[in-house]
Amino acid sequence: MTTPVQPQQEPQTRGLNRQMLGKLVVIACVMFGFGYALIPVYKQICEVMGINVLTQKDGTVAWDKNTQVDTTRSITVEFDGNAQGPWRFRPVVSSMQVHPGELVTVLYEVVNTQGRTVNAQAIPSYAPQSATPHFKKVECFCFQQQTLKPHEARQMPVVFFLDPALPKEVKTITLSYTFFEIAGLSQAQTPAVQ
Structure with a gap:
């Protein structure tokens, strides 16, 4: 069996191939350089137009602070819990200082002291x-009914903020919940939680 003899490339073809390789390397380097140079150009264009500015002139990052928060004043928010049924119900903290516009989370604890499942609802009230x-309120356990199993203990969050348009004369707000059993719902009538 004979191996096919490869024709030798002509010197002119080799020279053309080397020229093409050189051109392709130069084009690849220019494309890489253009892509690399595009980053600062893009940042400058965005800064001039005010689009997608992540870093401000003073070097701080734009999302460091919420500009909606009024740090010039603090409001005392007091928390209260009233139980109308077979459980213990109370806030984890009794009060806290909140700046208007600041997003805050507070927890309420409830313990079903009965040996049966109970359905309950919390109703909020505010003073003044x-x-x-x-x-x-962004999130609250009062938005839906709660089903507590026998002797179940649970911590339930309230996520809220105070509107910065809150009148200046308001210095203290009391958030009070009354947690009561919903009568007439038996275990068989309770809708299934999914």
Whole structure:
């Protein structure tokens, strides 16, 4: 069996191949350099146009602080819990200092002291009444009914902020919940939780 003889490349073809390789290397280097130089150009264009500015002139990162928070004043928020049923119900902390616009989380604890499953609902109230439209809850256990198994203990969050438009004369707000059993719902009638 004979091996096919490869024709030798002509010197002219080799020279053309080397030229093409050189051109391709130069093009690849220029493309890399262009892509690398595009980053500072993009940042400058965005800064001039005010688009997608992550770093401010003073070197701070734009998301370091929430500009909606009014740090010039603090409001005392007091927490209260009233139980109307077979459980213990109370806030984990009795009060805290909150800046208007600041997102805050507070926990309430509930313990079912009965040997049976109970369904309950929490109803909030606010004092003074003028603070009610300015107390904004993002997440709250009061948004839905709670089903507590026998002797179950649970911590339930309230995530809120105070609207910066809260009247200046309001210095203290009391958030009070009344946690009561929902009568008439038996275990068989309770909707399944998914």
